[in-house]
Amino acid sequence: MQIRISQTLMFTPEDQNFVAFNYLTKSVFGCTSETMGFLSMLSDWHTKDAAEQLLPTVDKEEMKENIQHLLDATAIVEENSTLSDAENEFERSWGWGIPAAIFHFSLNDKSYLSIEDVQANQTLKIAHTPSPNLHTTNEKYENVIDLDSSLKDNDLLQLMSRRRTIREVNKTPITRKQLSDCLFAGMGITGHTHNNIVQLPLSMTPSGGARNPYEAYVYARNVEGLEPGFYHYSALEHSLGRMPAKDLPNPSDLLAGQYWADDMPCIILLAAMLERSMWKYADANAYRGALIEAGHIGQNIMVAATKHELTACPTAAFCHSALHDCLEISGATQTAVYALCLGSPKKDDSIVMYQ
Numbered sequence: 001m002q003i004r005i006s007q008t009l010m011f012t013p014e015d016q017n018f019v020a021f022n023y024l025t026k027s028v029f030g031c032t033s034e035t036m037g038f039l040s041m042l043s044d045w046h047t048k049d050a051a052e053q054l055l056p057t058v059d060k061e062e063m064k065e066n067i068q069h070l071l072d073a074t075a076i077v078e079e080n081s082t083l084s085d086a087e088n089e090f091e092r093s094w095g096w097g098i099p100a101a102i103f104h105f106s107l108n109d110k111s112y113l114s115i116e117d118v119q120a121n122q123t124l125k126i127a128h129t130p131s132p133n134l135h136t137t138n139e140k141y142e143n144v145i146d147l148d149s150s151l152k153d154n155d156l157l158q159l160m161s162r163r164r165t166i167r168e169v170n171k172t173p174i175t176r177k178q179l180s181d182c183l184f185a186g187m188g189i190t191g192h193t194h195n196n197i198v199q200l201p202l203s204m205t206p207s208g209g210a211r212n213p214y215e216a217y218v219y220a221r222n223v224e225g226l227e228p229g230f231y232h233y234s235a236l237e238h239s240l241g242r243m244p245a246k247d248l249p250n251p252s253d254l255l256a257g258q259y260w261a262d263d264m265p266c267i268i269l270l271a272a273m274l275e276r277s278m279w280k281y282a283d284a285n286a287y288r289g290a291l292i293e294a295g296h297i298g299q300n301i302m303v304a305a306t307k308h309e310l311t312a313c314p315t316a317a318f319c320h321s322a323l324h325d326c327l328e329i330s331g332a333t334q335t336a337v338y339a340l341c342l343g344s345p346k347k348d349d350s351i352v353m354y355q
């Protein structure tokens with residue numbers, strides 16, 4: 001068996017030593033300068049035997065133990081292991097440098113607090129730190145111009161103003177037409193253009209360089225005319241492809257334990273195929289662009305849902321590995337970004353709507 005230092009480590013100083021972070025595995029571990037020295041000797045593949053002999057002053061048994069600790073911490077990796085495959089895939093496909101990679105990988109599969117815990121934390125926090133203002137006024141300006149009412153006589157804005165996130169829904173199924181309209185509004189291809197090299201798809205939402213980095217999937221649980229299961233939406237064909245049947249998890253097992261999602265009859269999942277944007281843009285700012293695009297698509301889906309008197313609850317809190325398995329996406333550059341949970345909303349008396 002051959003080993004070498006992991007290719008996805010970063011180090012920060014702490015108390016005359018270092019804290020190491022493997023952004024692919026999210027492993028964090030303390031590291032002395034001696035350990036760092038040893039790791040630097042493993043930049044090429046070594047057999048375990050050869051690695052054990054790199055520090056001749058250290059007892060062989062102790063070296064064996066230390067190497068095992070470093071393997072467990074993913075500071076070093078074994079050749080042909082799942083982890084070395086993931087590193088190779090990362091090196092081969094990731095084009096946006098290390099800072100964006102740290103953000104991209106280390107936020108996957110986070111553990112989330114429950115709604116109750118988040119609420120309790122806010123109650124504790126407000127006792128010593130007031131919340132920042134959630135809106136501003138023009139109070140400080142001498143000249144303030146009142147604008148005309150926008151909702152009056154404007155059907156589009158009235159529709160948009162009715163969009164709400166309502167997490168309690170009725171047991172009513174979603175119709176195929178409702179789902180179709182939501183998918184088309186968010187993702188449908190409505191034209192194309194050309195640049196100097198390729199044909200570029202155009203849709204109702206803007207896309208950086210028209211690179212169209214999103215694919216949509218549907219988790220149908222109670223949709224008229226659709227067997228429960230996962231489907232891929234082809235925006236080009238405006239069709240749903242049934243994915244091979246497998247166990248159907250509770251939505252909350254995919255959406256970071258959010259139990260309200262278990263009552264939702266249908267979930268649209270947006271996954272970024274970042275390689276489409278990366279192919280054109282070497283600048284990691286394109287990563288920001290790709291995330292912004294999920295917002296555009298999500299908003300259109302939500303407005304279409306509102307038109308059908310549905311709620312489309314958005315969430316970006318995922319159990320990424322489980323979700324990626326369901327969507328059959330893998331690799332360094334493919335990731336679930338946003339989900340819209342469709343349902344017929346119950347009345348929510350806590351909401352005050354302005355006219």
Ligand SMILES: Cc1cc2nc3c(=O)[nH]c(=O)nc-3n(C[C@H](O)[C@H](O)[C@H](O)COP(=O)(O)O)c2cc1C
Nearest residue numbers: 163164165166167258260313314315316317318338
């Ligand atoms: C990017 C994004 C992520 C969100 N994630 C969650 C989430 O994980 N869970 C949730 O219950 N709501 C989530 N929401 C919904 C917000 O809580 C909701 O939009 C907010 O309370 C305002 O309500 P409204 O959508 O009715 O205007 C998210 C919204 C956005 C824009």
